[in-house]
Amino acid sequence: MNSFVLLIVCLTLGILVARYARPPIGLAAGLNWWLINVALPAMILELIPRVHFDRHLIYLVLSQWLVFGLAWVLFDRLGRRLNWSRERIGALILVAGLGNTSFIGYPLVEALRGRDGLALAVVADQGGCFIALAAGGIIVASLYAGQRPQAAQIVRRLAFFPPFIALVVAIVVSMLGQWPEMIESVLARIAQTLTPIALFVVGLRFHLHLGRDRVTAVGLGAAYKLLLIPAIVFGLGLLFGVRGLPLTIAVLEAAMAPMVSAAILADQHNLDPPVANTLLGVGTLLGFVTVPLWNWALG
Numbered sequence: 001m002n003s004f005v006l007l008i009v010c011l012t013l014g015i016l017v018a019r020y021a022r023p024p025i026g027l028a029a030g031l032n033w034w035l036i037n038v039a040l041p042a043m044i045l046e047l048i049p050r051v052h053f054d055r056h057l058i059y060l061v062l063s064q065w066l067v068f069g070l071a072w073v074l075f076d077r078l079g080r081r082l083n084w085s086r087e088r089i090g091a092l093i094l095v096a097g098l099g100n101t102s103f104i105g106y107p108l109v110e111a112l113r114g115r116d117g118l119a120l121a122v123v124a125d126q127g128g129c130f131i132a133l134a135a136g137g138i139i140v141a142s143l144y145a146g147q148r149p150q151a152a153q154i155v156r157r158l159a160f161f162p163p164f165i166a167l168v169v170a171i172v173v174s175m176l177g178q179w180p181e182m183i184e185s186v187l188a189r190i191a192q193t194l195t196p197i198a199l200f201v202v203g204l205r206f207h208l209h210l211g212r213d214r215v216t217a218v219g220l221g222a223a224y225k226l227l228l229i230p231a232i233v234f235g236l237g238l239l240f241g242v243r244g245l246p247l248t249i250a251v252l253e254a255a256m257a258p259m260v261s262a263a264i265l266a267d268q269h270n271l272d273p274p275v276a277n278t279l280l281g282v283g284t285l286l287g288f289v290t291v292p293l294w295n296w297a298l299g
Helices: 002-021 027-050 056-081 086-097 105-144 151-159 162-176 181-191 194-204 215-239 244-254 260-268 273-298
Strands: none
Touching: 002 105, 002 194, 002 273, 027 105, 027 162, 027 181, 027 194, 056 086, 056 105, 056 215, 056 244, 086 105, 086 215, 086 260, 086 273, 105 151, 105 162, 105 194, 105 244, 105 260, 105 273, 215 244, 215 273, 244 273, 260 273
């Protein structure tokens, strides 16, 4: 309960600072740099060597690809029927198809399922959602903005992304044994900065641009991300014999609020930024209710 209260406090503090305190320009970008380049790699290096890999972990990764792939198929067809612009379709695919499985997902999973659940969430995020963003996200953003995706850009983004490098190192360490106690302690201390700073940054970037012309798109995107796709991931997991904590974490990660980076990617490619940012804001608020409800329903 204390962990969950910490999430709400840090998120609220970020919103209040952005609205009333006139934070320095570039504060969110600077804090985001620390999260991506230091805190997140430290958490991966600490947790992955503890994970016992088995076949059920494959579903953790595949489920996150399913979240993105199904969003692409669904919103492309639905958007054409509703006469949405290509930019709006691209925005919905990105923001509804990519979840905030790290900056919000890690703290929420740890609060709801402890450190064992958090270790599995790292696997789902780095093996699933990050690759979906780095490869599929760039392809979708380029195609719906009328550009041609560059294979070299995708490979470069994967190869030089610090959390992905940390993941490779952590897997090697897990094969050789464990970190020495002193190194593991240092990594754990650095990783502890991720939760408060990540939620504070989400609060700093929180925006709502509600308008009548956006309600349908935002509502459908939120319904897909928070309700439909977690139910599909749960049903398919049962069908394929996945049980216990791996299934629970797969569902919770699928149910996470939209990814901040996905909305930023939509902004960079001019893919209906008002819809992208409104869906991000609405999804973030609702996610703090729906994810605990999914956790309760899963038992």
